[in-house]
Structures are given as C-alpha cells and as structure tokens.
Amino acid sequence: xxxxxxxxxxxxxxxxxxxxxxxxxxxxxxxxxxxxxxxxxxxxxxxxxxxxxxxxxxxxxxxxxxxxxxxxxxxxxxxxxxxxxxxxxxxxxxxxxxxxxxxxxxxxxxxxxxxxxxxxxxxxxxxxxxxxxxxxxxxxxxxxxxxxxxxxxxxxxxxxxxxxxxxxxxxxxxxxxxxxxxxxxxxxxxxxxxxxxxxxxxxxxxxxxxxxxxxxxxxxxxxxxxxxxxxxxxxxxxxxxxxxxxxxxxxxxxxxxxxxxxxxxxxxxxxxxxxxxxxxxxxxxxxxxxxxxxxxxxxxxxxxxxxxxxxxxxxxxxxxxxxxxxxxxxxxxxxxxxxxxxxxxxxxxxxxxxxxxxxxxxxxxxxxxxxxxxxxxxxxxxxxxxxxxxxxxxxxxxxxxxxxxxxxxxxxxxxxxxxxxxxxxxxxxxxxxxxxxxxxxxxxxxxxxxxxxxxxxxxxxxxxxxxxxxxxxxxxxxxxxxxxxxxxxxxxxxxxxxxxxxxxxxxxxxxxxxxxxxxxxxxxxxxxxxxxxxxxxxxxxxxxxxxxxxxxxxxxxxxxxxxxxxxxxxxxxxxxxxxxxxxxxxxxxxxxxxxxxxxxxxxxxxxxxxxxxxxxxxxxxxxxxxxxxxxxxxxxxxxxxxxxxxxxxxxxxxxxxxxxxxxxxxxxxxxxxxxxxxxxxxxxxxxxxxxxxxxxxxxxxxxxxxxxxxxxxxxxxxxxxxxxxxx
Numbered sequence: 001x002x003x004x005x006x007x008x009x010x011x012x013x014x015x016x017x018x019x020x021x022x023x024x025x026x027x028x029x030x031x032x033x034x035x036x037x038x039x040x041x042x043x044x045x046x047x048x049x050x051x052x053x054x055x056x057x058x059x060x061x062x063x064x065x066x067x068x069x070x071x072x073x074x075x076x077x078x079x080x081x082x083x084x085x086x087x088x089x090x091x092x093x094x095x096x097x098x099x100x101x102x103x104x105x106x107x108x109x110x111x112x113x114x115x116x117x118x119x120x121x122x123x124x125x126x127x128x129x130x131x132x133x134x135x136x137x138x139x140x141x142x143x144x145x146x147x148x149x150x151x152x153x154x155x156x157x158x159x160x161x162x163x164x165x166x167x168x169x170x171x172x173x174x175x176x177x178x179x180x181x182x183x184x185x186x187x188x189x190x191x192x193x194x195x196x197x198x199x200x201x202x203x204x205x206x207x208x209x210x211x212x213x214x215x216x217x218x219x220x221x222x223x224x225x226x227x228x229x230x231x232x233x234x235x236x237x238x239x240x241x242x243x244x245x246x247x248x249x250x251x252x253x254x255x256x257x258x259x260x261x262x263x264x265x266x267x268x269x270x271x272x273x274x275x276x277x278x279x280x281x282x283x284x285x286x287x288x289x290x291x292x293x294x295x296x297x298x299x300x301x302x303x304x305x306x307x308x309x310x311x312x313x314x315x316x317x318x319x320x321x322x323x324x325x326x327x328x329x330x331x332x333x334x335x336x337x338x339x340x341x342x343x344x345x346x347x348x349x350x351x352x353x354x355x356x357x358x359x360x361x362x363x364x365x366x367x368x369x370x371x372x373x374x375x376x377x378x379x380x381x382x383x384x385x386x387x388x389x390x391x392x393x394x395x396x397x398x399x400x401x402x403x404x405x406x407x408x409x410x411x412x413x414x415x416x417x418x419x420x421x422x423x424x425x426x427x428x429x430x431x432x433x434x435x436x437x438x439x440x441x442x443x444x445x446x447x448x449x450x451x452x453x454x455x456x457x458x459x460x461x462x463x464x465x466x467x468x469x470x471x472x473x474x475x476x477x478x479x480x481x482x483x484x485x486x487x488x489x490x491x492x493x494x495x496x497x498x499x500x501x502x503x504x505x506x507x508x509x510x511x512x513x514x515x516x517x518x519x520x521x522x523x524x525x526x527x528x529x530x531x532x533x534x535x536x537x538x539x540x541x542x543x544x545x546x547x548x549x550x551x552x553x554x555x556x557x558x559x560x561x562x563x564x565x566x567x568x569x570x571x572x573x574x575x576x577x578x579x580x581x582x583x584x585x586x587x588x589x590x591x592x593x594x595x596x597x598x599x600x601x602x603x604x605x606x607x608x609x610x611x612x613x614x615x616x617x618x619x620x621x622x623x624x625x626x627x628x629x630x631x632x633x634x635x636x637x638x639x640x641x642x643x644x645x646x647x648x649x650x651x652x653x654x655x656x657x658x659x660x661x662x663x664x665x666x667x668x669x670x671x672x673x674x675x676x677x678x679x680x681x682x683x684x685x686x687x688x689x690x691x692x693x694x695x696x697x698x699x700x701x702x703x704x705x706x707x708x709x710x711x712x713x714x715x716x717x718x719x720x721x722x723x724x725x726x727x
Contacts, residue, residue: 042150042337042439049152049339052191056141065137069193072165074248082127085249089121089239094367098235113232120236123206124221126198128250132217137190140183143331150337151184157294157342158192164290164345165195169245169252171277172197174294175390176255177264178302180338185253185294186218188340197253198244200273219250225259227272238369241276246285252277256386262307263653264502266391266547269383275371278382281348282375283366284358288349291382292342293389299336299397299437300454301499305472308496311651312488313629315477336454339395339437346385352378384549391506391547396436399451401425403500406459408592410494412468415461419445428586431567432507458496469493487639491647498596498648505593509546510560512594513538514570515587518577520696525576532557537692540665544657545597591697596648598697600635601658603649605690607631608668608681610705621671621678628655634705643702662689 044054056064073079080088089095099117103110144151164170174181182199189196201220206212216222221240227233244252254277258270281289301307310316356374364370371379405413405421413421423444426436439447452461459469471489517534518526535557539548548556564570564587571581607630611619622630635649648654659679662668667685671678693699 040442044150046152048154048156050155051150052153052188053141053145053148053151057145061138061141064141065134069190071193071195072162073195074169075166077248080247080249082125082129085240085243086121086125088243089236090118092239092243092367093365094239094369095235097365097367098231102232117232117236120233121240124223124237124240126219126221127217128196128198128219129217132214133186133190133196133219136183136214136218137187140187144187146331147333147335148338149334152337152339153188154341157340158188158194160345161194161292161342162192164292165251168288168290168347169248169280169286170345171245171289171291172251172253172294173256173291173386173390174253175266175296175394176257176260177296177298178260180298180302181255181260181296182220182253184296184338184340189251195250197251198249200241200252200254202259234369238276238279241273242280242285245277245289246280256383260303262303262311262499263651264301264499265505265545266387268544268547269380269387271376271379271383274379274383278348278375278379279369279371281352282356282358282371283361285366288347291346291348291386293346293386293393294343295339295341295390295393295395297339297341297395297397297503299338299399300334302330302335304496304499305492307499308472308492311495311653312491313632313652333457334454336397336399337437341393341395343389343393346382346389348382351382351385380550384547387547388549392433393435394503394506396429396434396503397451397500398422398426398436398438398447399455400500400503401429401436402448402451403497404504404593406467406469407494407497407501408589410469412466415445415448415465415467418467419448422448425589428567429504429507432511432563434504434507458493469497472496487636487647487650491639491650494647495651498651501593505546508590508593509542510556511564511569512590513542514557514560514564515582515590516594516598516696518570518579518582519587519591521577521579524579526579528572528575528577531577534695535560538696541601541658541661541689541693542597543664544660545654595697596646597654597658598693599644599646600649600651600654601661602690602693602697602699603635603638603644604628604631604655604658604662605686605693606702606705607634608662608686609683609690610634611681619680619683621673621680624656624659624677624679627679628652628659631655638700638702641703643700645700662686665689 042051044051095117099110099113102108103113106113161170172185174185182201186196186199196219198219198221201215201222203222203224205215205220206222223237224233227237241252244250254273256269256274257267258272259267261267278289280286306316355378356372360372361370401422402418404425405418409418426438429436452459452467458472459467461467470493472493513535514531516538517531532554536553539553539556542548561570561572565572567586569582569584569586569590571578604627607627608619611622614620629652632650632652632655635644638644639647639650659668662681663670663679665685666682667689668679668681
C-alpha cells in the first residue's frame with residue numbers, strides 16, 4: 001500500500017513537471033512566431049535532416065528513456081557483459097605473450113606484470129549499463145531543449161547505420177569540436193534504437209567525481225593520451241579495442257583528430273587508434289570493417305570563450321564536476337542549432353584493393369603486433385580521407401560568414417553593408433560546394449539580425465544599425481595584469497571570431513594559396529610553373545594548419561585554378577597569369593582571410609633569427625613551448641607599438657603549427673635531451689622562409705626584436721608605425 005502511494009505521488013509529480021515544460025515551450029514558441037523582428041521557428045524537416053528534439057518537446061522524457069528498445073546486432077556477435085570482455089582480454093594470446101616478454105626483458109616476476117596488466121585493464125575498461133544510459137537519456141533532452149533550437153540528423157545516414165550494423169563491424173569517426181560530441185553521438189544512437197557505441201575517452205574525465213563514473217557506465221573506455229614505448233599498455237589497449245570489433249559487441253567510436261579542435265578547423269589526423277582498429281582486417285580476423293565519417297556542426301560552440309583564451313596561453317580549468325556545475329549558467333543561453341551528418345560508409349576491403357597483401361601475416365602469429373609499410377601507408381591515406389569527408393559535409397552557419405566579414409572590419413560596419421558582404425560571401429561559399437544553413441524564404445537582413453542576436457554577448461548594434469564588437473569577459477584564471485591590458489582583450493575577441501571564420505577555410509584554402517601568390521606578384525604576368533612553385537611552398541608551410549591529402553598537390557592546384565578561372569577571379573592568357581586583371585575583390589578577400597597565418601609564421605621566423613648563440617656560434621636550443629611563448633611576447637610588443645595589425649598572431653596554435661612546419665621543412669632541428677624535446681633554428685633556412693613569406697603579403701616595418709624583448713602589458717608604447725595595407 002505504501003509503495004502504491006509512493007508511486008502515485010512520483011507519477012503525479014512527473015506529470016506536473018511534464019505539463020509545465022510543455023506549457024513553457026508552447027508559450028515561447030508562440031512568442032517566437034508573433035515577434036515580427038525574429039525569424040519563424042526552424043523547420044522540423046529540411047534537406048534530408050530531421051530534428052530529433054521535436055518529439056521530446058511534446059512527450060515525456062522519462063517514458064522515452066525507459067521504453068523498450070529493439071536493437072539490431074552484428075550477425076556474428078556473441079553477447080558478452082563488460083566483465084566477460086575484460087576476462088577475455090586478460091586471457092588473450094596477445095596479452096599473455098606480452099606479459100611473458102616484459103617479465104623476461106625486465107626481470108620482473110610474472111605475477112607482478114600480470115598485476116600491472118590487470119590494473120591497466122581495470123583503469124581502461126568501460127562498464128556499459130542500461131541504467132546509466134537511461135538516466136542520461138532522461139536528463140540530456142531537457143538540457144538540449146534549454147540550449148538548442150534544433151538538433152538535426154540526416155535520416156539517410158541513420159538508415160545506413162541500421163543496415164550496416166547487422167552485417168559488419170562498424171567504426172564511428174565523428175569530427176571533434178566540443179565536449180558535447182560524444183554525448184550527442186550516444187544520444188542519437190539511443191534515439192534511433194541503435195546499439196550504443198563504446199567511446200575512446202581521455203583520462204581527464206576519469207578523475208571527475210560522478211561524471212567519470214557516469215561516462216564509464218555509458219560506454220566510455222579511458223585511454224592515456226600517449227603510450228610511448230610501454231609494450232604492456234599497448235598490448236592491453238590493442239586487444240581491448242580489437243575484441244569489440246571482431247565480436248561486434250558495439251560500434252567503436254573515436255576521434256581521428258586525436259583531440260578537440262579548439263580553432264574550428266579540422267586537425268591533421270592521428271593514427272594510433274586507427275592502427276588498433278584496422279589490424280583485425282589486415283590479419284584476416286574479420287572479412288571487412290565499415291568506417292563511418294560523421295560531421296557535427298554547431299551554430300555556437302559551448303566552449304567558445306574558453307577556447308579563445310586557451311589559444312592565447314591562458315591555462316584551461318581542470319575538468320571537474322564542480323567546474324561543470326559552475327558552468328550551469330549556460331543553460332540560460334541560446335546556442336542555436338546542431339547538425340549531424342552521417343556520411344557514406346568506407347569499406348576497408350574495397351579501400352584496400354590492390355594496395356596491401358594480407359597473406360604476409362600468415363608467416364607469424366597474428367597476435368604479434370606488426371604492420372607492413374603498405375598497411376601503414378593505407379591507414380594514413382584513410383585517415384586523411386575521413387577528415388576530408390567530415391569537412392565535405394560540415395554545415396556552415398550564417399554566423400561563420402558574418403564573423404569572416406567582421407574580422408576584416410575591426411572598427412565596425414554598417415548593417416546594410418554587412419548584409420551585402422555576407423550575401424556575396426555566401427555565393428562564393430556555395431560556388432565552392434559549401435552547404436550554408438540559410439533559410440530560403442527569409443530576407444537576408446532578418447537572417448543576419450537573428451545571428452547577431454545569437455552572438456550579442458560579443459557585439460553591439462547601435463540605433464543607427466552600426467555593428468561593432470565589444471570585449472568579452474575573461475575567465476576567472478586570467479591574471480589582473482592581463483585583464484587590464486587592451487591587447488590581450490582584443491586578441492581574445494579576434495580569436496573567438498576566428499573560431500567561426502575557420503569553418504570556411506577548408507573550402508577557400510586552396511584557391512587562396514593561388515590568390516596569395518598572384519596578389520604578391522610585382523610583375524605584370526606570372527608563368528604557370530612559377531605559380532605552382534609558390535603554391536607548393538604554401539602547402540608545405542600550411543601542412544599542419546590545414547588538411548592536405550598527401551600526394552594530391554597537383555590535383556588540388558588544378559582544381560583551385562579551375563574554380564578561380566570559372567568564377568572570373570583569375571585571368572590566364574597563353575599560360576600566363578595576368579596579374580592586374582586577376583587582382584579583384586574575390587582574390588583580395590581570399591588573401592586577407594589567410595594573411596594572419598603567414599604573418600604569425602613570419603613573427604616566428606623573426607624570433608628565431610633574434611635568438612642568442614652559444615660559444616660555438618650556434619643558436620641556443622629551447623623547448624618548443626618556450627619558443628612559441630617568446631614569439632607570442634614579441635608579437636604583443638609589436639602590437640602595442642602599432643607595428644602589427646592582426647591580433648591573431650598571438651594565437652599559440654598558429655605559432656605551434658608554424659614551428660612544426662619549419663621542422664619538416666628543415667628550418668628547425670629537433671632533438672631529445674634528458675627526455676625533453678628541444679629545437680634550434682638553421683638561421684639560413686629560417687631567413688629564406690621569412691623572405692619567401694614576403695612574396696605573398698606586405699611585411700610590416702618593425703624594430704629589431706633583439707632589443708626590449710620583454711613586452712609591456714601595462715602600458716602602450718608611444719611610438720607608432722603606420723603600415724600601409726597592401727590589398
């Protein structure tokens with residue numbers, strides 16, 4: 001009787017909460033429709049996408065979470081619990097062999113090595129439980145309904161997964177722009193009654209009270225960011241991942257970029273997880289594996305402000321449950337829409353035809369880790385292909401176009417002029433194959449006003465419709481000295497805008513490398529051979545900034561030329577580029593988009609050339625992070641003096657990518673000392689790169705960096721240097 005009354009009370013409370021939430025939604029929905037200054041509600045269905053939150057707005061989240069689910073399973077799957085999977089890994093030939101090998105090589109008793117292997121496995125393994133999943137499925141929709149207008153998923157992609165999951169082991173490779181990515185992936189699979197993925201997660205989350213436990217029970221398995229030469233860890237990790245694939249326990253999900261992109265751009269792919277996932281096919285454990293590239297696009301990123309300061313060197317707060325609770329204020333903010341596109345599956349069997357010979361592995365036990373050079377090459381090719389597929393299906397928000405225009409108008413812009421520029425940029429984006437999420441029947445001014453409203457925390461619109469940027473509030477861990485400094489505040493704002501502008505760069509980078517060469521030419525014409533040579537130099541320089549598929553330089557160059565000549569941006573007569581006729585709004589705009597990257601690399605070169613020398617006359621070696629930080633300090637000083645105009649040169653990510661490129665180009669040597677990495681420049685090569693950058697952009701006149709190298713964060717220099725704009 002008592003139990004019956006308790007259940008009745010709980011049911012009544014749930015009914016009341018559900019009714020109130022329905023009323024709240026309906027009220028806000030009507031206000032949105034009746035407000036003539038706002039766009040009407042976003043459609044539930046559009047261009048093959050459907051909003052998965054629509055049903056949640058009118059029905060009980062609890063009923064949705066506890067409903068029975070009929071989940072498709074891999075045809076060769078033998079159901080196992082999490083504990084059974086761990087036991088299988090412990091007794092596997094691979095782990096047993098490695099335990100004996102490590103014990104023999106180190107002289108450690110076998111029992112101690114076994115104990116270490118068990119500890120690694122206990123630290124790593126997930127504990128997937130439906131109770132935890134149902135709890136998340138109850139709470140997460142409420143959070144998403146508060147923060148997002150729509151969460152769109154392409155229905156065709158879901159249909160593909162429903163079929164593939166029964167026939168093949170499946171690997172999910174989403175893009176990674178936010179912490180929300182892996183929660184969103186699991187929720188989407190729960191929504192469509194698909195098997196929940198097991199997710200490779202960083203150790204950072206494991207230490208979070210309750211959250212770490214919840215994620216582990218929702219399918220997250222924790223791995224270290226680097227394994228080094230730890231044979232035992234590699235063995236346990238590889239076996240754990242591969243048993244999920246060969247038995248088809250669940251789709252395996254990991255981020256091929258290795259970490260979150262804090263810049264809004266795709267990162268150069270990492271191959272560690274790829275190696276573990278594809279080895280079962282190379283060694284004929286499975287007949288095929290299906291890889292699914294998945295693109296997740298956000299109108300507004302949760303961590304945007306955090307990213308902007310982190311990229312400037314402000315340490316990010318450590319992941320913690322208390323930090324998560326403190327961030328709950330974001331529930332009252334509007335983050336627009338999310339789009340998830342599940343792409344065409346890539347069959348490893350089809351992808352590898354004529355490229356590898358699996359027979360070679362028949363000569364050794366299959367549990368011994370060994371891949372051929374052809375298989376290594378194939379993995380790299382596949383990883384780049386996945387990232388390019390992710391880019392291809394990214395949804396570009398109108399705000400990304402607005403941010404791109406605002407970056408080039410730092411002092412503000414009239415709204416009507418902004419609308420004109422954004423419409424022009426939208427056409428150029430569409431011409432290059434970009435999908436812009438632009439309401440088809442709405443006036444451009446209304447669309448842009450709606451996006452300005454979404455990002456009102458960083459800009460103001462005057463009564464005269466003049467749009468200008470305002471400073472963003474720095475995070476609590478920024479020092480008082482930096483808070484008072486105008487340069488760091490301006491830099492944070494420009495970096496925040498660049499997070500959204502960067503969403504466009506994968507489309508424009510190849511044509512822009514052509515236009516940079518053209519706009520920097522001082523002659524009347526340029527031969528195609530010289531143009532390709534300059535294009536090739538930029539690709540080498542940008543190799544860590546943007547994703548270029550290896551071996552495809554000439555093909556990319558030809559395609560960029562075709563786009564530019566077809567659109568009238570480039571004029572070629574008798575195999576000669578006509579420089580004057582090819583200098584126009586389109587080529588100038590593209591060049592300005594990428595100018596900050598080249599300028600940051602040039603600042604890095606100038607810093608390298610200013611380093612002191614040892615007794616042998618060679619530059620003193622320094623740690624990479626120290627070099628980037630010192631280059632940033634040099635940029636700050638020149639910004640304070642007025643010698644530089646782009647605050648993005650302070651972005652440590654850009655400086656770090658430039659350093660990596662210079663290492664690969666032979667301009668900087670890298671070596672290990674006492675386990676630490678040090679770099680030192682080849683000043684002749686660095687000087688050459690610095691001069692070559694001057695062929696593409698106008699370099700500012702700056703004082704000698706060897707003097708007064710410590711930036712003044714508290715006072716502005718009185719000496720100003722005016723740098724004429726080249727373009």
